[in-house]
Amino acid sequence: MVQEDGDVASRSIFAWDYVLWEVRLKLVVAGFFIYLGVFFLSHYLSSRISITYRALPAKEKVFWNLAATRGVFGIQSCVAGLWALLLDPVFQADKVYSQQEWSWFNCLIACGFFLLENVAVHVSNVVFRTFDLFLVVHHLLAFGGFFGLVTNIKSGHYIPLMGMLLEMSTPFTCISWILLKVGWANTFFWKANQWVMIHMFHCRMILTYHMWWVCTSNWNAVQENLGCLHFTVVFTGLSAVTFVLNPYWTYKKTKQLVCPVDWNFTNRTMKNGSSKKLNGKPLHTKEL
Secondary structure, eight states: OHHHHHHHHHHHHHHTTSSSSSHHHHHHHHHHHHHHHHHHHHHHHHHHHHHHHHHHHHHHHHHHHHHHHHHHHHHHHHHHHHHHIOOOOOHHHHHSOOHHHHHHHHHHHHHHHHHHHHHHHHHHHHHHHHHHHHHHHHHHHHHHHHHHHOOOOOOOOOHHHHHGGGGGHHHHHHHHHHHTTTTOSSHEEEEEEHHHHHHHHHHHHHHHOOOHHHHTTTHHHHHHHOOOOHHHHHOOOOHHHHIIIIIHHHHHHHHHHOOOOTTTSSSEEETEEEEEETOOBBBOOOOO
């Protein structure tokens, strides 16, 4: 009886009429504000808990909170992606056309997250006068791929869910960067997390090969299911991740294990486990 009640409750959470435009758009907006709330919650908690955070410049505070937000989204993505990859019988039977109520919900929330990412990146670029081409392209293609599900309701969800699973590295990236900033780069925990994160990037590579195998094995069906524009966006994004972003990020994270440097902010470097300015004046010590 308890199990049956749990099944009914889970179905009710995901039981929306996804054919309706307003339902799909409302869930995208919900995803945007859910993760915007995570961003501000990270700022609130970090301001009260972390001495290091309070000493950071505004630009690095934004990056800190975005890292935490991405980490939370990475957890959601891992649960949804692994469920589709390993457990859901519908997706095991049909990897091109299959949809589930729970997959609709997760994909639309993910679309809202990537909308937030694009807004945050472009606003940050304008305010702080920076530009990261890889990050801009990655987030733009990710949002385009998930927004295609909003406009094309017959699109299958297996490939988008595998795209979400590619975020498996983000919780470890979040931990790595925050510990790097608080000066714990020489600790066993940071190095262990770094090893796991590098392994996650290797798993990302294997997952992209699986996505290529699914697509090439069902090429005509995938083209028909996605439509020309959505197909172009998805395969441009998959190609970029497979041949450029994954190899580059794996190399950078492996290099960071040997030389703990925060390359996101080139005017700072890491020395003896704590973050210092390039002129040698200490910014913060091994304290949270």
